[in-house]
Amino acid sequence: MEAININFTNDTPQIILNKDNNQFEITGKSLPEDVNSFYEPVFKWFENYFQNPNPKTVLVFNLDYLNTASSKSLLSLFLILENAIVAGHQVEVVWQYLVDDEDMFDVGEEYSEIIKVPFSFVPLEVED
Secondary structure, eight states: OEEEOOOOSSSSSSEEEEEETEEEEEEEOOOOOOOOHHHHHHHHHHHTTTTTTEEEEEEEEEEEEEEEEHHHHHHHHHHHHHHHTTTOOEEEEEEEEETTOOHHHHHHHHHHHHSSSSSEEEEOOOOO
């Protein structure tokens, strides 16, 4: 399966989706101008991936900021993960956030309460 590797910009996160390396990460800021066209390839990739996934899929988020449109897109992504769990696949979300960023922690906590996907929260120290 072809990997996705999207480099971050000032407005978009880095996205690494690599089945062979078991690496699934979304990192940075998410406020793309056209959120639907930005995330659509990610949705399609995961829909294809879950036809024959790895034994366990751990999707790591380390977001500094996301706008409302991105938040809705991430919810759509989490619903794809939830459907994979219903189909019997092992899926987990690791939500990383800076230890002093209560807003991003709260965003992850809200997602974890809305969807039926196991979440783990990892506070990160602020880098100098």
